[in-house]
Amino acid sequence: MKLGRLGAWYAADKHASPKDISPFVKTVEKLGYDTLWYPESRGYESFSVGGYMLSETTTLKLGSSIASIYARDAFTSRRGMISLNQLYGDRFILGLGVSHVPMVEGLRGHVYEKPIPTMRAYLNGVAKGEPGAADFPVCIAALGPLMLKLAGEMTQGAIPYNSTPKHTAGAAKILGPNKWLAIEQKVTLETDPAKARALGREELSRYMPMTNYRNSWFGMGFTEADLENGGSDAFIDQMVLWGTADQVKAGLRAHFDAGATHVAIQPVHAPGDTAGRDAMLAALADT
Numbered sequence: 001m002k003l004g005r006l007g008a009w010y011a012a013d014k015h016a017s018p019k020d021i022s023p024f025v026k027t028v029e030k031l032g033y034d035t036l037w038y039p040e041s042r043g044y045e046s047f048s049v050g051g052y053m054l055s056e057t058t059t060l061k062l063g064s065s066i067a068s069i070y071a072r073d074a075f076t077s078r079r080g081m082i083s084l085n086q087l088y089g090d091r092f093i094l095g096l097g098v099s100h101v102p103m104v105e106g107l108r109g110h111v112y113e114k115p116i117p118t119m120r121a122y123l124n125g126v127a128k129g130e131p132g133a134a135d136f137p138v139c140i141a142a143l144g145p146l147m148l149k150l151a152g153e154m155t156q157g158a159i160p161y162n163s164t165p166k167h168t169a170g171a172a173k174i175l176g177p178n179k180w181l182a183i184e185q186k187v188t189l190e191t192d193p194a195k196a197r198a199l200g201r202e203e204l205s206r207y208m209p210m211t212n213y214r215n216s217w218f219g220m221g222f223t224e225a226d227l228e229n230g231g232s233d234a235f236i237d238q239m240v241l242w243g244t245a246d247q248v249k250a251g252l253r254a255h256f257d258a259g260a261t262h263v264a265i266q267p268v269h270a271p272g273d274t275a276g277r278d279a280m281l282a283a284l285a286d287t
Contacts, residue, residue: 001061001090001137001156004034007264009065009184009282012053013017013043018274021049022056026192027278029060031285035093037065037159037184037264044072047080065159066097066141067183069118070108074125079137081126081136090137093161096122097141116146123154139180143167143216148174156180157261162204162213165239165254167220170261182262183255186240187248187281188269193233200240201230203268230266240268245283263287 009030015021036053038045046067048237053062058154059239062084067077074124077094084092098115118264127133142148148171151158157180160171186203196255207213208227217227217235226235241251265287267280 001093001135002063003093003156003180003182003262005286007032007037007061007063007182007263008032009034009037009264009266010277011039011041012049013041016274020274021053021135024274024278025056025060028281031058031281032283033060033281035061035063035140035262035264037063037095037182039065040068040071047084049086050092051087052109054084054091057091057092061091061093063093063095063139063159063182064275065161067095067098068099068197069096069122070112074128077122078126078130078136081138085137093139094126095139095141096126098108098214105128109243116150120150120154121148123150127154139182142171145170145174150155152176152179154284157182159264160184162207162216162239164220165258167216168255168258168260180262180266181260183256183260184219184264184266186266186268187241187280188236188240188267189245189254189276189283190242190249191244193242194235196240196242197233199268199270200236200242204231204236204239227287248284249287252284 007106025036026126037225050062080096081092083240098119137265138155139159140151140155142151143160148158150177157175159182161184168183179267188196188199223237226232241248252263265284267277269276
């Protein structure tokens with residue numbers, strides 16, 4: 001499967017009602033985005049909502065970003081991926097991740113194991129006994145060097161989240177040539193600094209306590225001070241690009257210049273502002 005240049009990223013459970021999912025995915029498809037990525041949420045089971053979104057589109061790819069390896073065993077993920085591609089014309093990408101301790105132990109009641117060996121064993125299970133497994137459209141959420149190396153060795157590539165162009169450049173070197181490097185980048189077309197940063201801090205608030213993200217941000221050069229009180233201005237400005245469409249496009253292009261093969265735009269907006277969300281995607285579709 002070939003991954004196009006530009007994608008969108010949006011959680012299905014952000015929609016006010018299930019009936020709002022169909023018009024949204026059709027809008028993303030109409031705007032020409034190659035792939036719509038969506039997370040494993042508390043609201044919808046990943047493969048179920050992925051299948052529904054595929055059924056409402058004809059050319060748009062759907063990518064899980066991410067499906068937790070603790071949510072289903074490797075055999076089930078493999079059969080789910082194969083089934084969705086057989087049913088919907090090879091348009092499903094299986095993005096996998098190790099998730100986070102609170103979601104694995106607190107929410108699911110599992111034991112959170114060491115990420116690298118656990119992911120390696122899971123990927124071996126996805127590929128086990130299947131002809132053509134090397135070509136499966138599988139990628140993994142990877143931020144640290146060891147997980148990025150594993151992505152390059154065993155999958156089509158990596159789908160980093162909450163990262164910067166500096167991280168993108170390092171990730172591209174670790175992955176090596178001919179691998180997907182699909183970056184998620186939050187954006188808002190808000191030109192007022194205070195309003196833009198307030199939206200950014202609200203969006204980032206759920207990630208700030210998570211150890212793996214904090215360690216990754218430290219590796220990108222941020223400090224403890226950058227992560228205090230909702231995040232420094234410098235931190236928020238890199239996590240959520242804001243300004244005019246041209247200013248945001250320049251920030252998105254920085255990822256491509258650093259080695260990204262695909263950038264997935266996540267629109268950040270006030271609750272319920274779906275018109276603003278769609279306007280952002282329309283304005284950035286030619287990045």
